[in-house]
Each structure stands twice: as C-alpha cells, then as structure tokens.
Amino acid sequence: MKAENTHKTPRKNAVGGRDIIALLGAATYTWRSAGKTTEFVWRDKDLAAALFCSRAEDIPHTEAEYTERLCGDALSARDQALASLSWNGAKFQIDYQIRTFDGRNIWVEERALRIDGDGKQPSHIIGVISNIQTRKIQEEQAGYHASFDSLTGLWNKNRIAEGLNHMLATAQRYDRQASYVVLSITNITDINSTYGYEAGDRLVKAVADRLKSCVRTPDICGRVSGRTFGIGLTDCGPQEMQNIAGRILETVVGTPYSSPHGDLYAKFSIGGSALSQKATSAADAMQQAATALAHSCLKDGSFIAYNRNLPDLKPRQNKADLTRDDIVGALNDRRITLAYQPIVHADTRDTHHFECLLRLRRDDGELASAAEFIMAAERLECVHLLDRRALEIARETLMNFPSIKIALNVSAATVKCAETAQDYIGALKSLGPACQRVNVEMTETVALDDPAMAGQFSMEVRALGCHFSIDDFGAGHTTFRNLMAIEADEIKIDGSFIRDLSLTPHKQVFVRMMVDLAQTFSVKTVAEMVGSREDADLLTRLGVDYLQGFMFGLPAPSPQVSLTGRHREAKRA
Numbered sequence: 001m002k003a004e005n006t007h008k009t010p011r012k013n014a015v016g017g018r019d020i021i022a023l024l025g026a027a028t029y030t031w032r033s034a035g036k037t038t039e040f041v042w043r044d045k046d047l048a049a050a051l052f053c054s055r056a057e058d059i060p061h062t063e064a065e066y067t068e069r070l071c072g073d074a075l076s077a078r079d080q081a082l083a084s085l086s087w088n089g090a091k092f093q094i095d096y097q098i099r100t101f102d103g104r105n106i107w108v109e110e111r112a113l114r115i116d117g118d119g120k121q122p123s124h125i126i127g128v129i130s131n132i133q134t135r136k137i138q139e140e141q142a143g144y145h146a147s148f149d150s151l152t153g154l155w156n157k158n159r160i161a162e163g164l165n166h167m168l169a170t171a172q173r174y175d176r177q178a179s180y181v182v183l184s185i186t187n188i189t190d191i192n193s194t195y196g197y198e199a200g201d202r203l204v205k206a207v208a209d210r211l212k213s214c215v216r217t218p219d220i221c222g223r224v225s226g227r228t229f230g231i232g233l234t235d236c237g238p239q240e241m242q243n244i245a246g247r248i249l250e251t252v253v254g255t256p257y258s259s260p261h262g263d264l265y266a267k268f269s270i271g272g273s274a275l276s277q278k279a280t281s282a283a284d285a286m287q288q289a290a291t292a293l294a295h296s297c298l299k300d301g302s303f304i305a306y307n308r309n310l311p312d313l314k315p316r317q318n319k320a321d322l323t324r325d326d327i328v329g330a331l332n333d334r335r336i337t338l339a340y341q342p343i344v345h346a347d348t349r350d351t352h353h354f355e356c357l358l359r360l361r362r363d364d365g366e367l368a369s370a371a372e373f374i375m376a377a378e379r380l381e382c383v384h385l386l387d388r389r390a391l392e393i394a395r396e397t398l399m400n401f402p403s404i405k406i407a408l409n410v411s412a413a414t415v416k417c418a419e420t421a422q423d424y425i426g427a428l429k430s431l432g433p434a435c436q437r438v439n440v441e442m443t444e445t446v447a448l449d450d451p452a453m454a455g456q457f458s459m460e461v462r463a464l465g466c467h468f469s470i471d472d473f474g475a476g477h478t479t480f481r482n483l484m485a486i487e488a489d490e491i492k493i494d495g496s497f498i499r500d501l502s503l504t505p506h507k508q509v510f511v512r513m514m515v516d517l518a519q520t521f522s523v524k525t526v527a528e529m530v531g532s533r534e535d536a537d538l539l540t541r542l543g544v545d546y547l548q549g550f551m552f553g554l555p556a557p558s559p560q561v562s563l564t565g566r567h568r569e570a571k572r573a
Contacts, residue, residue: 026130027051031063031112033123038063051108051131054101071097071105078110085112086120095132107136151201152208155222160230163220164282167232168275176234179241181272182289183211183248184228187372188266194379195261203264206257213499214251228293230286238274238305245270245303247531250550254529255495258445258472262412265374269296273306324380327360327373335361336389338397339555343407343526343548346540353405353439354559355548356394358386374411383411384420391427397559398434404559407439407469412446415457425460435465439490443471455486462487469526474514491518493544495529502534508542515543 027048030041040063042048045056052059052069060066067075074096081092091113097105112127147159155163164180171178185207192200204227211229215221220232233244249270256263271292275285288306296304330336340354358370377383387410394406414420428435440461442454458468473491493514501507511527518525527539530549539547553560 026128028128029126031122031125031127033121040066051129052098052100053104058101069098069100071099074098081110081112082122083120085114085117085122085125088114088116090114090122095136106131106133108132149223152205152223154208154212154229155220157222157224157230160220160222160224160232161282161286163222164232164275164285167220167234168280168282168285170234171275177237178275179233179236179238179244179272180275180285180289181231181233181241181245181248181270182224182228182286182293183207183231183252183268183270184293186227186267186269187375188227190375191264191266194375195259195264199259199261199264202259203257203266207252207266210251210496210499211248213496213504214248224286230289241272241274242303242305245272249303250531251499251529254499254531254549255472256443258443258494260445260449262378262445263374263443263472265370265372267372269293271296271304271306324382327377327380327382328385330360331385331389336386336393337361337367337557338390338393339557340397340406340559341548341555342553342560343546344552346527346536346544346547349536349547349552351404351553351561352546353407353437355407355441356390356397356409357555358390358409378411378413381413384414384417384424387411387414387420387424388427391424394438395431395434398431398437401559401561404561405437405439406559407441409441409443409471412443412449415442415446416450416453421457425457425464428461428464428466431464433465439467439469441469441471441492444473444494451485458486458488462489472528474510488523490524490526490545492526492528492548498527498529498535498539499531500535502532502538508538511539511544512542519543 027050028043029048030043032039032041040060042059045059048059049056060069067078070078077094077096081094084090084092091111093109093111095107095109098108099105109130109132110127111130112125114122114125116122116124147156148154149156167178170176185204188200188203191203204223208223208229211221211231215231218234222230224230231248233241236244249268252266252268256265258264271289271294273285273288273292292304292306337359339357339359341357342351343353343355344350345352358374360368360373362368374383374386377386387408390408394408397406398404410424414424428438428440431438442457446454461468467489468487469490469492470486470488471492472494474494474497491514493511497507497510501511515525524545525543526546526548527544528548530536530539530547530551532551536547536549536551
C-alpha cells in the first residue's frame, strides 16, 4: 500500500506572504529590549532596505538608529505609542514621517503588538511598518478638492457657502453689514468654441488671478460654477458693495488677456446682494445674487443689486454671434468708430497721447466694445479690415486735432500676412508727416510668436516716422534681446503687474527691473491699468514715463484735450 503524499506542490505564480508585504511597501520587524540596548530585527532586510531607500547593511538595527530617521513630532508621538503597550497583547497603530536615506520625507504607518514584557515595560514587540506616502497624498488631494477649485486655486462652491454662512452669522450677531457679489464671464462659450477649452480654462484662471489681487482679508472669493465667481465682502453695505463691484469690473476688464492665440477679450456681468438686510442663509444669498446677475446680463453687464422687486430670471443667452456680414455691414455703414483714452506723462500728468480703441455701433444703436466683436472678427478672418478702418478714422482725427498724438493697435492677422501687412504700411505711408504723431502697438504675444516677422514690421513702420510699441509687456516671455531685435521705441507694462502695485512688493521689484532695463536701451515705458494715486506716485518714483488708467480719463468718442495734468486727477479723486 502506497503512502499518501501529503505534501502539495506549490502552484506556479502563487503569491506568498512576502510578496504581499512587498506590494504594500512594508517591512516586518521584531523589537527586543535587552538591558540598555533595544534591537530591531528585520524579518526581510531587502524589504526594509526598500522602505528606507538604502542598502541592506545601512538599515536601522537599534531603537536609537531608528529614531534618528523620525521627522518632526514623530519621536514624541511614537514614544507615547510605545508607552501604551503596558500589557501583553496590547497594540498600537500610528502614522508619522521618516527620512529615507535618499533625503526624502515619507509617511509610514506602524502597527505593533506586545508579545512580552516586565510590568508596563515591553521587552518583545512584533510589528510592521508600511509606506503610506501615496495614500497620504491622495487624502491631502481629496481634502483639497473638497474645499478648493483645482483650476483656479480659489474656494469652491461648497466652501463659499460655508464662508457665507459664517459671514452672515457674524453680521447678525454683531449687527454688522456684509454683501455677496457674483461675477460671470458671459462670452466663455464663444471663447471655447473659437479657440478650444484650453483657451477657456486659461482665461478663467487669468480672471481668477486678477480677482485675487482685489480681494482683501477677511473677504472670501471662490469659483461657484464654470464661468462664475463669488466674492463675500465683510463690513460692506449696499453702497460700498456697488463701489467695490465697480473696482472689480475695472480690474477684470481693464486689459485683454494674453494667450497663444493673441489677446482674448472677456465680457462680464455682475450682481450682488446685501446679506444682512435680505439674506437669511448662504443659499438665499446665492439665489438673490444669481437673480441680480441675470438682470445684469439684461443691462449689458452693469452692476445690479438685488431687491425684492426684481423678478426671477434665467440668465439670458448671449446675443447672436456676429457674422462676417454683420462686421462688413458695420464697416460699410460707418458703424465702426474709435474711443480715445488718454495716456499721461508720469511726472506732470499732462496728456502725452491717446490710445484709439475700437467700438461697434449695433443696428439698435447700442455701442459694443472691442471685447464683444474682436474675437468674432478673428474667427471670421476679417479683423484686418477693422485695423484698416481704425487707421482711416485715425487719419481724420489727426487732421481735426493737429496737436495730438495717437496709438493704434494692430492685430496678429494684419502683421502675419504679407499682403495685409504691406497694405497697412501703405495706408500709414499715406499719412505723410502725420506719421510722426502715430504710435503702432503690437501685443507681446504676436511679437513672441515670430520675432523676425515682428522686427521686419517694426522696421518698416519706424522708417515712416511712426513709433512702435510692445503692448502687454511681461505677460509672455519676451526677452530684452528680442525687444532690441524688434527695435521697439516703447513697452507697455502689462496691467497685471500694475494693479495694487503699492501694496505688492514683488511687483515693485519686477517693475523696477523692467524700467531699469528699458532705460538702458533708451526704451520708454507705459504703465497700464493704473488704479490709484498711490500706484501712480510709486510708478513715477520708479521712473515709468507714462501712465494709463481710468483715473486719468475714460475712453471717449473724441480726444478730450481741455482738462490736463493734476487738475484732471484731482477732479476724479
């Protein structure tokens, strides 16, 4: 009779206990205390070496050597855990950080079981130490996404609601005022369909960055939907809410947004609600502000404050997209016009020249800013016609105002096409001596895309007697080497570096650096979006040559030359 073989042959590819522990990034140990020495005996030195990112001979072999790898408050936390093993069978589980031999700090989880000891002092412990760095990162990310918007870094809708409830409770308890303002990008759908969702995301993030610069602590700011931002304002009543809303609009609308496709023009609507007067919860505040926002859309973006007489509305859809026929029709009907914004000397605040900004008068008489039709014109490949029309109107302006100087923006489409570029330069040449009163502005994005092309265009423009400027300087990555190759006479420092300059030291360093380098190459500087007297005075001290902003004059249908210098500034203050 054959003896039965009780030993089974292991299956191929069977996973053993060591494999499982290795997959977990773990190492098991036996801890023994013998007199003054406490030993770590690792069951598998290779797994321990993998945990510590070391050679097998370098892994800790004593308690003292192991504690040298602990980070921060891990030592005291682990000492308390060891002290809790006061009877046989006692266990602990603890998370802490260790420093690996390659210099990284990683999170580990230690689980231990007391096997034996003398009274409350353990002498024999077994345990397992696992690498949980990935899990900790995932937990941190989950915690972050529970409160923050991943694209902008602002609070998300849930966190804003929590903040509003706290703000409302504080206002009611201490008899204070508070307000909630919502801002929406109304043409984000057009941008997504024209340039792709990446461009839309880039715009949303850029708007968020501008909002961060105008939100003070303890006010709160977040992204409450794909296109909409919410701003909670403490100690802010209805009138102050309206003033702040105006400043927010000026911040986000002041200059176009740079992108690889050229400048993007964003359109906005804005509404708000006084929390302490009308809202009883964050949900109420959000609903009331949404109602006000819908009415703002009907008023072409003007700020609307919620009141109980406002009917509930769904936000209206944007006006029908402009077609090529719409734009060409506006050109033929002479409904394309210019608005003129002064650019002043930094020292005297007298007007130096005017920037010419495109406007389109719709069939119903409404005046549309460039933000509302430039992107459509680019998409429909007729923006070069607008450049030419602007130049035609500028000719008339130069004739009617023989003492002024003007600045004209030229689009990427005009510059990049040899035929349209030569047509534009030919039209400039026809101005004759008046060319000396014209400054042609090209955005940094266009110059960055093809410095050689930009340099050729600049050379031909300057040969006619015109000046040449790089607009939105600093928004991209143009070097001063490229600037010299383009032979620009002037740079316009991007408004993102100018807003709240007096309150932002790192912006001051950057502006000072740009001004110093520009002066080295005899290039003039213009600061865009100057919003306060403090910023204007600081820019003057830093050596900026010219200033531009609403405080020096709003865009007007014709050049306003009657009011000059500090008198204008005082009148607007």
